[in-house]
Amino acid sequence: MESISTSCLMDIFNLLKACCSQSCNYIMTYEGTFSSLVSEVGQLKDKSSDVRRDIEAAKRDGLTPRSEVLGWLSSVQHMEDEAKSIEGKYNQKIKCLCSFPLNVCSIYPLRNRAEATLATIRELKQSAEFTKLADNQNLIHSIKMPIPKTIGMDKVFEELRRHAKDESLSVIGIHGMGGVGKTALLRRLNNDFLSETSEAEVDVVIFLELSIDYKMEELQRSLFNRLGLTWQDEVTHRDRAAKLYRVLSKLNFILLLDNLWEPLNYQVVGIPLPEPPSKCKIIFTTRTEDTCSYMGTEKMIKVECLEEEAAWNLFRNSARMDVIDTNVIILIMARALVKECGGLPAALIILAQAMAPKKDFGRVDACLDHHEGHTTPTSCKHNLRNLWQGEGIINNVQNLMDADNKTQFLLGILHAASLTVRVHDDYFTMHPMTRAMILWVERECGKKENKWLVLDRELVEEAPVAEKWQAAERISLGGNKISDLPKAPQCPDLIFLDLQFNKLLNTIPNGFFLHMPHLKILDLRETPIEELPVSIGNLVQLHFLELSRTRITSLPKEMAALVNLRYLTLSSTTSLRIIPDQLISSLRELQWLNMVDSYSGWREGHTLEGGATFEELESLKRLKVIGITVNTLAALQNLYFQLHAMSELEEVVIGNLQPILLPLQELRLSSLPKAKLVCRARFPNTLLALKIEDCRAIDRLIKLEGQGNSSRERVIRIFPHLHTMVIRRLPELKSLSDGEQTLNFPSLKTIAVEDCPKLTMLTLVADGLKEIMCERSWWDQLNWGDERTKSFQHLYKPMYIDGNFIPSM
Incomplete structure (x- = not known):
């Protein structure tokens, strides 16, 4: 019995020991739980402070804190209060005796409470990553907009x-x-x-x-x-x-x-x-x-204009006219109207709405008359360049290239603004509705209809009455059937007058130009007029005069008063026979004189017969472009010897030569610092030698224009009998061809090159070439990686021997 009692007591003691040990451990680790609670509460307070600061900033921006954020802050505050309460009770129960409590049993629920609070605090910390703290309760997600029809888009x-x-x-x-x-x-x-x-x-x-x-x-x-x-x-x-x-x-x-x-x-x-x-x-x-x-x-x-069928569908859908389906004539007229709109949705909708109320043919026809437009013809960059220079839009240019660059820049602006559509290279067109808008704006939104009087290519037979001319700044009547003009219209503000392509306009009244003091642009090209009235002398502000393909036989001496004239074009005026003596030299501001295939009676020096002389051309110090026709070899020789004085000359154009000049064998350009050689239409087949010296602006040997200048032709046969080419002191010359087109000289035997530093490739075809005379230093720097250049590698011949130039011609 005694051993049994001892054994039982030991079991009870061990059980109590185990229980007490767990309790003691639980009690002894309470301080760690409390320390963790204090640390976590501190971190939560810091996070809540950041959130509250961001919310205050959002409130200043007019935003409202989101409910989930406000709920989180409320929970944080509750946990802060709970932790503070636990801390107070802990301090009451714990006595400083190795941190062991006097009342052991009471510590259990307090620790359980602390651990639950600690778990909640940690959950709040994890849920504090908000995608959005505040928003605008008044913020509307989106507002529905009325939409015009987008058929075809x-x-x-x-x-x-x-x-x-x-x-x-x-x-x-x-x-x-x-x-x-x-x-x-x-x-x-x-x-x-x-x-x-x-x-x-x-x-x-x-x-x-x-x-x-x-x-x-x-x-x-x-x-x-x-x-x-x-x-x-x-x-x-x-x-x-x-x-x-x-x-x-x-x-x-x-x-x-x-x-x-x-x-x-x-x-x-x-x-x-x-x-x-x-x-x-x-x-x-x-x-x-x-x-x-x-x-x-x-x-x-x-966004482009609509295709034709899509445009028609938009028009029909917008007009909703039963009469379109029941009347064939109206259907045809409506189709034509849609085509005139050029696929522009705004124009189609407006016109469709205008037609919608019409119930019969007469009303629809009237509507059509009101909105009828026309397609703007294709325009050329060079025509605009001349007109813009004539009006002063392009001004103070140093040379023709500068004018071309400025024209290209302005056209680029128009193109970038979608006001023009490029057709091909230098050609472009303008949408008829854009054109109509521009005219409307220039007419002060329709308040001054006659400010820009534009009736071009509308096949009208009568010019507007003189009263309408009085308020006009610009008048465009080209491409019509006008035969008579007002006798002496009062045009105090007129600066632009276009009468081109009126095939029935035979005469201009004598007093027609009497009252146009500010006229700058006058275009009479392709009209059958035979003479200019003497009143043209009143146009002292005229900058631009276009008379190409007219039937004029003589220029009136009164033209000498046009002292501000910059551009005079008389190309293809084949009937022109008389130019008064000293008339040309009076036009001292002239920069552009184009008389190709025109007057050919140029004289050398003053003669009893009178007439224009080559010496007059020398007096035109501002002349940049000249195109003239000569019909004798003597005249050509005389022209050659005055050319040297034209430091502003920018183009020498070879065009259709008179039969008497076809035996031309040598062409030489010398000391023309701004000139370039241009070949236009038919080339002279008999040319044997070409010499170009001291022409600093030439960057390519020849610029091709007109016949034979198709972009699809890569090799152009030119000057079939040319055997000698001399090019000297051309600092800008880069190519012996024209752009992507390679020139073929089938009979070329000798090329002489001197002081052409930018010419690094011999891009030409010359199967019969025997020698290339040049300086060794230039020859060594050629690009021999180029295949065409490489084919001439065996043709070097020194240009100088013992300091002497050795010509081979």
């Missing part, structure tokens, strides 16, 4: 829609001419976001239509209103920009800007530029391609 819209949903693209530009449908596309996209995009993906879709001359404050106010922010007049635009930036930076936004005329500075407005990948987008419409580039566009979409 589904393909370009799907392209736009695809790019708009591509998160790798942030800025998209839509460009095209006015009225082509850019606004309709952007509004359709706005509504597409309304139906397709949830608020979880995009917070707000903002559509803003800008005025042409919008102000920064106007744009900022629109954004404030759309975002539901309070506008304060006393706040600076920089502070408003900062506020917009803070608000938009917190949103997934789509910003649609319609009718942007010039680049927008995002930073100045307060618009954050999205960085891909991003759901944020800036999408805008503009007429100019340059605006797209300056705006940092990652994708440009050009």
Whole structure:
């Protein structure tokens, strides 16, 4: 019995020992739990302070804290209070005796409470990563916009829609001419976001239509209103920009800007530029391609006019006229009208709406008459260059190339603004609706219809009455059937008069030019007039006079009063026989004189017979381009010896030669610093030698124009009997061919080259070439990697021996 009792006591002791040990351990580790609670509460307080600070900033921006954030802050406050309570009770129960409590049993529930609080605090810390702290309760996700019809534009819209949903693209530009449908596309996209995009993906879709001359404050106010922010007049635009930036930076936004005329500075407005990948987008419409580039566009979409059938469908859908289907004549007329609109949606819709109320043929016919337009003919860059110089739009140019460059620059601006359409290289056209808009604007929005009196190519038979001429600044009556003009119209403001291609205009009244004191441009080309009235001498401000292909037999001596004339064109005036003595030299401002295939009675020195002399040409110090016709070898020789004085001459043109000149065997250009050689139409077949010296502007041997200048022809056969070519002191010469076309000289035997440092390749075909005379230093620097140049590698011959030039001709 005694051993049993001892054994039982030991078991009970061990059991109590185990229980006490667990309790003691639990009690002894309470301090660690309490320390963790203090640490976690501190971290939670720091996080809640950050959240509260961000919320206060959001409130200043007019935003409202989200409910989940406010709930989180409330839970944090509750846990802070709970931890503080636990800390107080702990301090009451614990006595400082190795941190062991006097009341062991009471510590269990306090520790359990602390551990539960600690677990909750850790959960709050983990849930503190909010995607959004605050938002605008007044913020409307998107606003539905009315949409014009977009028939025929589904393909370009799907392209736009695809790019708009591509998160790798942030800025998209839509460009095209006015009225082509850019606004309709952007509004359709706005509504597409309304139906397709949830608020979880995009917070707000903002559509803003800008005025042409919008102000920064106007744009900022629109954004404030759309975002539901309070506008304060006393706040600076920089502070408003900062506020917009803070608000938009917190949103997934789509910003649609319609009718942007010039680049927008995002930073100045307060618009954050999205960085891909991003759901944020800036999408805008503009007429100019340059605006797209300056705006940092990652994708440009050009909107073109509609194809003919799509245009017809849009017209029918907009007009909804039963009479179209029941009246064949009206159907034909409507089809013609649609074609005249050139596929421009705005024009089609407007005209369709104008026709919609018409119920019978007469009314529809009248409507058609009111809106009838016409296709603008194709224009050439060179014609515009001359006209713009005549008007002073292009001014103070140093040479013809400078004028060409400025013309190209201005045309580039028009093209980038979608105001013109390039047809081919130097040719372009303008949409008839664009042309009509320009005329309307220039007529002060229709208030002064006669300010620009434009009736060109409308086949009218009578010129406008004299009263209509009085208010005109520009009159264009070309391409009509006009036979009579007003006797002496009063035109105090007229600066431009175009009468070209009136095939029935035989005479101009004597007093016609009496009252046009400011006229600068006069175009009479391809009219059958036989003489100019003496009143032309009144046009002292005239800059540009075009008389090509007229039947004029003589120039009146009164033309000597045209002291400001810069451009005189008399090409193909084959009837011209008389030019008064000293008339040409009186035109001291003349820069351009084109008399190719025209007057050929040039004389040397003063004679009893009178008439124009070569010496008069020498007095034209501003002359840059000259084209004249000679019909004797003696005259050609005389022309050659005065050419040396023409330091401003820019082109020497070889055109159709008179039969007597066809035996021409040698052509030499010398000491013409700005001149270039141009071959036009038929080349002289008998030319044996070509010498070009001291012509600093020549960059290619010959510029080809006209016949034989097809872009498809890579090799052009020229001067079939030429055997000698000398080119000396041509510092800008780069090629012996013309652009991508290679010149073939089938009989060429000798080439002499001296001081042509930029000529590094011999790009020509000359199968009979025997020698290339040149300096060794130039020969060694040629590009022998070029195949054509390499084929001449064995033809070197020194140009100088013992310092003496060795000609081979």
